[in-house]
Amino acid sequence: MRSLWPVKLAKSGYILLSLLLCVLGVVLIACPLFSAKLLCYILGGLLMVYGAIKIVGYFSKDLYRLAFQFDFAFGMLLCLVGLLMILFPEGALTVIYTVIGIIVLADGLFKIQTAFEAKKFGINKWWAILLFAVASALLGLVLVLNPVKTAGFIMVLLGVSLILEGILNFLVALLTVRIMKNQLPDGFDFEDEQ
Template sequence: MSSKDNKAKTFKKEFIFTAIALIAVGAMFVILPESSTKIICYVTAGLLCVWGIIKLFMYISAERQQQAFTSFSLVGSVALIIGGVAIFINPEFFASILATFFGCVMIVDGVLKVQYGVDLAKIGAKMWWTILILAAVIIGLGLVVVFNPFSTAMVFTIFAGTVLIFNGISDIVTTIYVSHIYKELAKKQKTITLTDEDYKDVD
């Protein structure tokens, strides 16, 4: 398996892990709207630490030749662990910026989906425009979460939780779809390469 395939699989796993984490946090917002803030702070801290440890383990277990190209994974894993520990130490501060944090996460996620849509359009994927529409929806919902136009905290919390669940599910669907498209593209390229080699043999 090539290094590109390894990176693609690693990215897919991390993206799905993030999506599941968003769904879990969103579910807590919906189920426990009155007492979820502090709980979500600790859960978020735990998820960051686990994610950082997983990335650190993947870096350590990688071959030495690959470690030179995955130094960002080492920096990212340490940053995630430090972030998780910081939230554990001072959950009150994180609670005060909780809505803004998750709103910004959604906006960034929407921007990434825009890039996916553009890339899919370049390679001629049929449903590329659906990714762009989904990205626009995610960005719009993220802005609503950031600016919080709701009159009560409970309504806002339930709305934010529902949006996070939707975002997580859309991330999983997008990841599966993009992976499928690139697998099909890789098969076509492999077929073209084999055909060219056959012509060379005939010549």
């Protein structure tokens, strides 16, 4: 039998980080003049933890293998971006919206593919993943393009995109990660036992 702790850790971590992203998004909407330097430290830390959880998820081999299929490289990228935001917050301040926009856009695009694959697996609520993935990707694109230069509005937009990203990842963890107590390791064939 396979160890279930990596899948449980990845799923729990996805859910916890999703909630934290939503909380940070609400804070940014409520306080659009939030300290940008403090935001770099908080987002940097969240991105590093989130990246680590994505890497654990990639190696966890959950039953469907939908939620974590792109997460090794993306997790490494998140860890690196998070570390850079913490080590060089002044430099990150000038590009924070663009960087977070690219991350949200990329994750939304990956999750669009995940939604279509979830549909093939017969997951009934695949459309919810698709809906939030498209919305998240569009908001990520708006952050990258940065059409409005008002700091307060951009902070609110960043907050909304973090909330959407949190909801999206929560849905993906909830709907596509399956933990089976009797799941056999990869490569195990019943015929080999006979």
